[in-house]
Amino acid sequence: MSDAMTTLPGLVARVTRHPADEITADSPFTGLGRWGSLVAVRLLATVEQAYGVRLDLRHYLTIRTVGELAAEIDRRLETRATPAG
Amino acid sequence: MTGTGADALLARVDALLADPAATDPGLGDELARCDDPLLLCEAGLLLADVTADRVRRGTPRRTTPLRIAVAATFTADGVEPLLRTGLLAAGLDPEIHLCPYDRLGDQLTDPASELTAFRPDITLCLQDSTALLPTDWDPTDLDGVRAILLERAAATVDAAAAFAARTGSAVLLHTVPLPRPDRDTVIGHRSRAALGRIWRETNTLLLRAGEEHDGLYTADLEAVLADTPGPVRDERRYRYGRMAWTPHTELAYAREASAFARAVTGLGRKVLVLDLDNTLWGGVVGDDGPTGIELGTLYPGDCYTDLQRRALALRRQGVLLAVCSKNDAGPVDEVLSGHPDMVLRPDDFVAVLADWQPKDTRIAALAEELALGLDAFAFADDSAFECGLVGGALPQVDVVHLDGDPAGHSSKVLDPARWAQLGTTATDTERTALYRRRRDRHRFGAAHSSAEEYLTGLGIRVHIRPVDPFTLPRLVQLASRTNQFNMTGTAHGEAVTRRMADSPDHAVLTVEVTDRFGAEGVVGGVWADRGPESWRVRNMVLSCRVLSRGVERAVLQHVTDLARAAGATFVEADFTPTGRNGPAARLYPEAGLARAHGDDAPYRARLDALGPLTPDWIALTPKEALDHV
Structure with missing residues (x-):
């Protein structure tokens, strides 16, 4: 399981009000509570603040499941950790 | 805020939602302290149906x-x-x-x-x-x-x-x-x-x-x-x-x-009670002596001097300053009157309480002497003990704990939410003197055996006249600050008040009171509709400074005199209970007005059926001829 996946369900639960223990990597965002564009933007801000990453909005909007988002966060964290060159 | 801190705060919100009877009196302060907009956004969404009385200490403010x-x-x-x-x-x-x-x-x-x-x-x-x-x-x-x-x-x-x-x-x-x-x-x-x-x-x-x-x-x-x-x-x-x-x-x-x-809504604080040692100056005057305390132009003394300058600025804008310090009065007087680096002097304070009594009882007594609610008070002290004591015993008081570097003290005291005012008026610069007189009056009252003897001794004169461009800002400010003697809880804003004042179909009056201790300035107002048959008092407000002296009856007398002189047959008056305007509830029924039908109808009476209303101890002196109203 990806690193971000251990903490991400808690953040998703906070924003969607969907119970954290029912959120898995396969959970589609569209099935979570009050999911919509405003909720998506709130989750983006929450994730960026929690992990200290900045996501590409175009790519973020194509992400369908919690697991895909966790993987994207991990990728960003790795890029950030690897020195350039 | 960290993930755990965020979860803890939201868990408190969830607990409120789970049980409609649950309260969390510290949550309001926690929300005010939180600087994380994402967390506050989630909390705010969840709190959509939660009322303020469930998240605050003290009585509801509105x-x-x-x-x-x-x-x-x-x-x-x-x-x-x-x-x-x-x-x-x-x-x-x-x-x-x-x-x-x-x-x-x-x-x-x-x-x-x-x-x-x-x-x-x-x-x-x-x-x-x-x-x-x-x-x-x-x-x-x-x-x-x-x-x-x-x-x-x-x-x-x-x-x-x-x-x-x-x-x-x-x-x-x-x-x-x-x-x-x-x-x-x-x-x-x-x-x-x-x-x-x-x-x-x-x-x-x-x-x-x-x-x-x-x-x-x-x-x-x-x-x-x-x-x-x-x-x-x-x-x-x-x-x-x-x-x-x-x-x-x-x-x-x-x-x-x-x-x-x-x-x-008039919820800005009106009184700042200050500790002395390590609050208004550095050091302890009882130990270090009047010459040993830190003030002036060098750090850290300059931090305390700056706090004094800020407090003086608040005083000039109508905030009352008071000292509440555990000290002997002698050295305190010596510093306040004589220390060359003091910015604040004895006349800047409405009261200087330097003794060894518990601060909560001192502040409660001061509130009574000034006839102000405790929710008008802020209290600043460097001591965690004193802050805890006052905050615990008097939950309505806004406690400012001046811990940490004194360079941060001024900013803590000046939190803009604390002193919020729409505008300042000419009365504000004189407020300290007005309230000093009020304390004198309170003590004068304590020396008299009967209320009537006391009131007669005061020599109260009530002046009522149409609002003018000079008194209008003060009247509007007063309406927004007055919760107790406010017939409808409505604060008529500047625009509405000006429009009514300019219209022949309405009357807007100001009430001024003087007594043997001096002039109180504009302490009340009336907004009324002038109909041919009937005058209707839309609202009447009176500052709590002049309550319990029968002034409201003199005001109603004046309004009914005007209505009679204008040829009206009836007087009507609106009253809406707000939960805080109990002191105003008795005026109309005791004056002989009755609700015609149902609780929503205005009070009403035939003008010729009303007896004299002005109490014996009040001289009513309208300043303008009636047809100028």
Whole structure:
């Protein structure tokens, strides 16, 4: 399981009000509570603040499941950790 | 805030939601302290149906919901929950209406708009730069850009001022920050300076509107954002959803708007009680001696001197200062009167309490002597013990714990939410002297055996006259500050009051009181409709400074005299219980007015059926001939 996946369900639960223990990597965002564009933007801000990453909005909007988002966060964290060159 | 801290706060919110009877009196303070806009947004969304009395200590500060409309030129959904947390923390129950996006102009000007129908007490007008700056603006024609900016800003001001005048709502505009891409679009240094200038001219126009127009106020958001981390706009949020503000900007604005709501509802604090040792000066006067305390121009003494200057500035704007210190009176007097580096002197204080009694009992006694509610008080002390004691025993008092570096003390005391006022008036500069007289009066009262003997000894004279341009600002301020003797809980704003004063169908009167201790100035007012058959008192307010002296009966006497002289047969009067205006409830029934039918009907009586109302100990002296009312 990806690193971000251990903490991400808690953040998703906070924003969607969907119970954290029912959120898995396969959970589609569209099935979570009050999911919509405003909720998506709130989750983006929450994730960026929690992990200290900045996501590409175009790519973020194509992400369908919690697991895909966790993987994207991990990728960003790795890029950030690897020195350039 | 860390993940755990965030979860803990939201868990407290969840606990409130799980049990409708549950309360969490510390949660309001926690929300006020929290600086994480994302967390506050989630909390605010969850708290939509929770009332302020469940998240605050002390009694509720207002029992009717405050109706607040948000009309924005961009997507401002994120502001609403942040506003809610700010208002709940202030003890206000907000009913918030978010107008459709980008319809600010229509909403303000159309009498059939959703905004008008909502009947807001407060209307927040939010604008982003694109509402002012044309999309195709040309950096080589800044004169042309300037003309458009000023025209658009003036149009907003005109619409907002007309809305305020038409509806009586208090309207808040704000200065508009210019996002970085717009600034960077101009590449020449001289041109960029010119863009900065015309942008600020535009904001100056908005600021001036908040100084000059009745019912219109302006928050200087651009200045507030200088202390806010990050950009004003996140381009992704803006391009995707026309969200023109980052969460940090939304929070900065929501805090300003919440402080404004406190000002409108008269919830700003009115008294600052200060400790002395390590609060007003460095060191302990009892140990270090009057010459050994730290004050002056060198750190850390300059921090204490600065706090004194800030307190003096508050005093000049109407905040009462008092000392409450565990000390012997002698050395304290010596420092207050004689220390060359003291900024504050004995006359700056309404009371100097230097003894060894517990501070909570001293403050409670002072509140009684000044006839002010404890919710008017703030208390600043460096001692965690004293802060805990006062906060625990007197939960209505706003406790400011001055811990840590003294360089931070002034900022803590000056928290803008604490002292929120709509405007200051001529009375404010004299307030300390007025309240010193009130303390004298209280002590005079304690020396008399019967209430009537005491009141007769006071030699009370009541002057009632039509409001004029000099007394109108004070009357409006008084109405917004008065909760106890307020017949309807309504604070008639400047615009409504001025319109009624100018109309032959209404009368707006001010009440002034003098007695042997001096003049109290404007302490009350009446808003009435003058009908041919019947005069109707829409509202009457009286400062708690003059309660329990029968002044309200003299005021009603004067109003009925005017109505009789104008040929009316009946007098009517509105009364709406607000939960706090118990002291006002008895006036009409005891004067012989009765509700004609049902609790919603006004009180009413035939003028010729009313007996004399003015008490024997009051001399009623109208200042103007009746036909000038």
